[in-house]
Structure formats: C-alpha cells, structure tokens
Amino acid sequence: MQGAPLLLPSVILALACSFAAASDPDPVQDFCVALNDTKTGGLFVNGKFCKDPKLADAGDFFFSGLDKPGNTSNPVGSKVTPVTVDQILGLNTLGISLARIDFAPYGLNPAHTHPRATEILVVVEGTLEVGFVTSNQQDGSNKLFTKILNKGDVFVFPVGLIQFQFNRGHYNALAFAGLSSQNPGVITIANAVFGSDPHINPDVLTKAFQVDKNIIDYLQKQFWSDNKSRRLRTYGEVLQRAQILENDDAMPMKAESKERGRSPSWKRTWDKNNK
Secondary structure, three states: OOOHHHHHHHHHHHHHHHHHOOOOOOOOOOOOOEEOOHHHOOOEEOOEEEOOHHHOOHHHHOOOOOOOOOOOOOOOOEEEEEEOOOOOHHHOOOOOEEEEEEEOOOOEEEEEEOOOOOEEEEEEEOOEEEEEEOOOOOOOOOOEEEEEEOOOOEEEEOOOOEEEEEEOOOOOEEEEEEEOOOOOOOEEHHHHHHOOOOOOOHHHHHHHHOOOHHHHHHHHHHOOOOOOOOOOOOHHHHHHHHHHHHOOOOOOHHHHHHHHOOOOHHHHHHHHHOO
16 A cells, blocks of 8 residues: 555646646747648647748737628628637647627627637627526536626636627627637537538437427528528527427428428418518
8 A cells, every 4th residue: 555645646636637638738939830831841739830930920920800890791690700820820829819709780699619718708899698508417407607798898608618699789799709729619509400511310300309300301401501501590590480389379390281281381481581
C-alpha cells in the first residue's frame, strides 16, 4: 500500500488535464497566424497551418465590417456575421472569437449549439428573448433557463447546450456575442434533424417525435443544408405546424387524404401562407 498516498494527487492531476483539454489549447508562442495556402507548408496547429512569424503583419489581426447590418431577409429573419479564425487568421490558437447578430422584427436565431464554445451575449439595440436548455437530468427533464434582455443586458450560454435568441419587438434588434473558441462551430437543430444529407430515416424521427410519418416527410422537404430553398418563415412555425396533430380537429394526413382525396387542410393552409 506504499503507493496509496500518491493515488489522490494522481486522480486530481488526471482530472485537471481532462479539463484543460476540453477547450482550445493555450498557445506556446506569441501567436500562430493561420495560413490558408497549405502548399507553402508550415506548422499545423489547431487545424490550420501557421505562417512564419517573421512574415506576419497587422492585417493578420484585423477585420472590418461589424458596423454594417447583416441581411435579415431570410426565412428566420436573422443574420449572424461571424469573426472567427476564418475571418481573422491571427485568432489561430488564441481561443476566442466574435459574432454580430442582426434581427428583423420578430426575427429568430433558431435553436442551435456551439459544440466548442461558451458564449456571452450583449444586446446593443432592441429586446430579445433568449434561453438555453440543460442536458438530460437524472429525472429525465431538461430545464429551460430563459430571460428577456433589453439594451445593455448580458446573458451567458454554456458550451454545447441548445440555445436561441428571439426578437420580441416591432423593431430591429442587434446583439454581439463573444465565444471561447477560435472556431466554436454551430449545429442548427432543425437543419441537422430534418435537413441532414442524406436524410435521417423517417421511421427514426417518427418514433422520436411521436407524430405521423407524413409530418416527418413533409418537414424533411422544407429543410435544406444550404438554407436557400426553405419556404418556412421561422423555426417556431415548424413546431407549431407539427403540433397541430395534437388537436382533435386535425386528422392525420393519411386519414383525411383518404376521406377527401386531397391534402389535409392544415397542409393546404400552410402552403398558402408560405407561397
């Protein structure tokens, strides 16, 4: 048992190392400016080749354009302008990035996650309803943390958790977000579930969402990986339309189709409203 006293320090050290590896690694040099031209060679760090430090200049640490509003003329009414290592090559290995988020009236930044970054968001203009949902708890629940933010308010979204921001006002809104990774990544939940390439087996989603298979088929036709061909106005509409099946007066698609020989009423109304 002579080695027993060393067990606890070893466990603590192992845990500390695991936490350290959970975020972007600390640089061991002043900077490591990313190099997009891989043909020139160089040191490969954090998924990027590094430029010779002697060739770096101020332009490698500079970005211009966050004063310009993003184009919110899209189905969800929001536009994220990222400033990651892809926009500022000097961010490589520095573990930080930024984003501007513009919202049209009632615009939505749909439910999404950043798998590699915690986010801190500040509202510059307007009023936003924001929130995040916890991972599965021991009792099977997922707790929602939500808040109404006004100009100057700040909110934090923990790394990897599902989050959203929604403009509750009749006017445009603007927010800026800082993220704890040079490349935080983003997974938009609706696009990933319904718009993956190839599509997830509809039988899987039918069982998971406990809805008629025709609803899943219809939703998968609305979502595209490039977000250019979607006719849905907001992610919220997707959920609202899918929940229509819960109403007693909304018959499943296959039953109504057999009785009337045409598409169900809710689908015809949806098509009409989203032309």
